[in-house]
Amino acid sequence: MKFTGVNLLDELERREMADLRAVFRGRSVAKGEVVFRPDGAEDLVFVVAKGRVRVYLAYEDKEFTLAILNPGDPYSTHSGCYIQALEDGELLVTDVRSVKRCMAEIPLFTRTMVRVLGHILRNSFSIIGGLAFKDIYNRLMDYILSEARSSGTPEGGGRLLSLNLTIEQLSQLMGATRQTVSTLLNDMERAGLMEKRGRGVYFIPDLDALAKAAGDDPK
Structure with missing residues (x-):
């Protein structure tokens, strides 16, 4: 199951999204690699292009997975989570400033991101509800x-x-x-x-x- 329910890879292939696609650069990741950490200085947005990555929290020797991201799923590095590659793959990465500019200039991307954020919020509530009541x-x-x-x-x-x-x-x-x-x-x-x-x-x-x-x- 897709984490967000929206495949941004498909959205980025649209002709009207060409300017947005141009701000992303590819980054290869290796299986088991912790790509981003909560204390990292980078403030980035990425879309999984190939492979799968895990979003998780960690404290001492305990870890809790919040999500498994699949191709087409987006995420942000300033979420305070660890991001780990579950297999060899590729991320499309850009800075938050570029994303903010595109959201202002490309209405289609803004609508897509609103849907994405809605799915992420719903998934978060589902995780919290499960931990609290089940x-x-x-x-x-x-x-x-x-x-x-x-x-x-x-x-x-x-x-x-x-x-x-x-x-x-x-x-x-x-x-x-x-x-x-x-x-x-x-x-x-x-x-x-x-x-x-x-x-x-x-x-x-x-x-x-x-x-x-x-x-x-x-x-």
């Missing part, structure tokens, strides 16, 4: 249910879902330990809520049953 089991089921609905492939009466995340990455996204997430995934399999088909690949036989177990009963 335990880790329900947060995990909610996440898998959302991914299955948005990006799962129909198969029979269910959905085939490829999370493209390791157990470690999924545990960071959930704010839990690797062992806890692994145990809960096994519990979901034993309960018949899903079936593991491969590394990070699961078949969800009944979305309604998963929704009911997650406390999101569609009925």
Whole structure:
């Protein structure tokens, strides 16, 4: 699932966005590299062009993932978060001043950024709500249910879902330990809520049953 729901790569290919596309420069990133840190001096806006990056908070030995950004997702370095490449990739980077100028001069970009910010805000509220009101089991089921609905492939009466995340990455996204997430995934399999088909690949036989177990009963 896309973090923002808006693919800025597609927007930047529009003819009327040529001036905006020209202010971005490419930056290659390597798997595992912490590209930006909260204490960094750079005040930049970037769009993921290739690969995926993780946005997370860290304190001492604890980390909590706020989002996984995919190609087309934008973000800003002054958010106070760490930005880490999950795989080799490329970012389109520009300074905040250029973005502000383009927002004033290119109405289409302004409308696009308003939609992007709206999706980011909604996602933030969802994360906060999950941490405040749901335990880790329900947060995990909610996440898998959302991914299955948005990006799962129909198969029979269910959905085939490829999370493209390791157990470690999924545990960071959930704010839990690797062992806890692994145990809960096994519990979901034993309960018949899903079936593991491969590394990070699961078949969800009944979305309604998963929704009911997650406390999101569609009925």
